[in-house]
Structure formats: C-alpha cells, structure tokens
Amino acid sequence: MNGPLRQEAERTAGTRIEPGRRYGFFTDTTLCIGCKACEVACKEWNQLPAEEMALTGMSYDNTGSLSATTWRHVAFVEQVRDGQDDGSRPGGAPGRWLMMSDVCKHCANAPCLDACPTGAIFKTEFDTVVVQQDVCNGCGYCVPACPFGVVELDELDGKAHKCTLCYDRLKGGLEPACAKVCPTESIQFGEIEELDRRARERVGQLHERGERNAYLYGAPDTPGATGGLGRLNAFFLLLDRPEVYNLPSRPDRPANRIAPAFGTGLAALAGMAGLALAFLANGGERR
Incomplete structure (x- = not known):
C-alpha cells in the first residue's frame, strides 16, 4: 500500500477491514440533510459521468433514481400536512422533508446473482455483491431479478452496472467513498453485526424522544428482509412506509x-x- 493510501487507511473511522467478514451500510435517514456529498464522492471515485444540471420536477433531485451511472441516489420527499395534526410531526409543523440516500442492498441471497448465466455477478470476500465487467455479456437477466430496481444496463457499453460497495477500496483497507464523506454520519459503514447493534440502539433513542414511527428496513425480522432475500447488507432506518421512499414493502425473489x-x-x-x-x-x- 503506497503512502497516500496508507494515510487514508489510518484515518478510516474505527473499522478494520478484513476478508472473511461481512460488511455493509446502515443508512439513518433521520440524519440525512440532502447534501448529495455521497453521490458526488461515488461518481468521482468510480469515474461515473455527472448528470445534467436540469430541473426534473422532483424538488432538488437532479439524478432522479439509481441507474447504471448513478450508484448512490439521494431522494427528496416533501410531505405537506393535510389540515389536521396527527402528532407525527413535532410541534404540529405544516410539513416535513424526508431524505434518503439509496444504494444497492447487497442482499444476503442476491436474486441478481442467481439470475446471471455467465457468473459475472459474484459474492466477494466481504459478503458484498459485485458485477465483473469483463465477464458480463449484457444479457440483462439481472435487471428484472432485482426486487429493488437497482441493476441497469449502460447504454454505452451494454453491460450491467451497480454499486460495488467500493470493492477496490475495501481490498485496500479503506471504507467506501460515500460513507467516508457523509458529514452527518447518515451513511455508516462497518461489520454487519456492529451496524445492527447501532441501528437498534438508534431506533430506541428515537422512540424515547417521541418519534414512534422510526423502524428498521432490511435488518433481520424487519420489513424488507423478506421473500427469501435473507437480509439486506445495506439497510435503513425509516420514518414512514417503505413505499414513500420508493422501497417495496415486501420484496420478493422472482x-x-x-x-x-x-x-x-x-x-x-x-x-x-x-x-x-x-x-x-x-x-x-x-x-
């Protein structure tokens, strides 16, 4: 490992990355401020093309959704109260913003991997899911297999692309770029067991503060971890129904x-x- 990489590895917050262990993301949507630093870092590290700065009709969201060239997507959901305070918004506020940085879920039992006829999609030594571009033949079977609509074929090279959970950085002992730059620690990277512990502790804290709608999506025994997927190695803390965040309430394997x-x-x-x-x-x- 050269000098700059070694220095960055030494600054990696509290996680020693070793092959044979399970790693992933815990995304706490209550801490997301919609800065899009994760989107920018993902595109910069993975050399993905930038999106055009145009109005999409989706608030401040210029990327729109996950795609072959957008592997992190920050959703902006504006909710306006319809007249009567239901107690879900502190102080009876007239509305609220829900923001979530979405990403590939790196399912424990990944349907895209099972659907791939060439072996291009594989499980890494970190229990993450990666598409090998030199093996992918662009058949597209993985696209409908994903219950979250994550995988997409690139129009330029005709191959499937999605988040790799910065596989190249993990092999160098570095945390993924998106988690590295998140200023509020909305995106947390680490070993799955430790992330589960932090996530359940965070839900308990929010419940004590009166945010009774807080719950986990994709952790064991929670919504999202259904249909034979096992669990999601990238899971979320939400405040509203999954559909509000463009997530299926009960994802299933085809x-x-x-x-x-x-x-x-x-x-x-x-x-x-x-x-x-x-x-x-x-x-x-x-x-």
Whole structure:
C-alpha cells in the first residue's frame, strides 16, 4: 500500500477491514440533510459521468433514481400536512422533508446473482455483491431479478452496472467513498453485526424522544428482509412506509413468484397423464 493510501487507511473511522467478514451500510435517514456529498464522492471515485444540471420536477433531485451511472441516489420527499395534526410531526409543523440516500442492498441471497448465466455477478470476500465487467455479456437477466430496481444496463457499453460497495477500496483497507464523506454520519459503514447493534440502539433513542414511527428496513425480522432475500447488507432506518421512499414493502425473489405457477403446471400435466392412462386402460378393456 503506497503512502497516500496508507494515510487514508489510518484515518478510516474505527473499522478494520478484513476478508472473511461481512460488511455493509446502515443508512439513518433521520440524519440525512440532502447534501448529495455521497453521490458526488461515488461518481468521482468510480469515474461515473455527472448528470445534467436540469430541473426534473422532483424538488432538488437532479439524478432522479439509481441507474447504471448513478450508484448512490439521494431522494427528496416533501410531505405537506393535510389540515389536521396527527402528532407525527413535532410541534404540529405544516410539513416535513424526508431524505434518503439509496444504494444497492447487497442482499444476503442476491436474486441478481442467481439470475446471471455467465457468473459475472459474484459474492466477494466481504459478503458484498459485485458485477465483473469483463465477464458480463449484457444479457440483462439481472435487471428484472432485482426486487429493488437497482441493476441497469449502460447504454454505452451494454453491460450491467451497480454499486460495488467500493470493492477496490475495501481490498485496500479503506471504507467506501460515500460513507467516508457523509458529514452527518447518515451513511455508516462497518461489520454487519456492529451496524445492527447501532441501528437498534438508534431506533430506541428515537422512540424515547417521541418519534414512534422510526423502524428498521432490511435488518433481520424487519420489513424488507423478506421473500427469501435473507437480509439486506445495506439497510435503513425509516420514518414512514417503505413505499414513500420508493422501497417495496415486501420484496420478493422472482423465483418465489414463478414457483407456484410452475408447480401448478406440473400438477396439471400429471392430471392429464392420469386421464390418458385411464382412457387407455378403459379402451383396452372394451377391446
């Protein structure tokens, strides 16, 4: 490791990165201020093209969503109270902003990995999910397989792209660029078990302060960790329904949706075969 990388590794906050351990993100949306530093750092480190500075009709959001060239996306959700205070907003405020930095979830049981026919998508030694660009053939099977709409094909090279959780930085002992620059520690990087502990402690603190709507999405036994996904190695603390943040309430693996239909088809075939055998048997007796 050269001098600058060694210096940055020494400044990495409290996390010793070692192969064979599980790492991920805990994103506390209550701390997000919408500065987009994570978006900029992600694009700069991964040499992704910048978005045009144009009005999208989505408040201050110029990127719109995750894409093949935007691997971190800060959503701005403006909520206006509809007349009567329901007690969910401190001081009876007329509205609030909900902000969330979205990213690939690096699912424990990643559907995109299962759908890839070439082996381009693999689990790293840090339990994260990465697309190998030199192996990807651009078939696009991973795109509909992702229940979060994260993976996308790039129009320029025709290959699948998404967050790598800064795999190259992890191998050098450095935390991901987005977590490194987050000024409020809304994005926290670390070992999954430690992140789970911090997250549940944070939810308890918010409940004590009166924010009873706070909950985790994607940690074990919470919304988001459903449908055979296992858990999300990038999980979130939310204040409203998942759909408000453009997250599915019960994400599912495509295979789970196909299996019942496939099973029904097999049952139908078995029934038809039984009828055919019965018909032949009856016909034989008549002859």
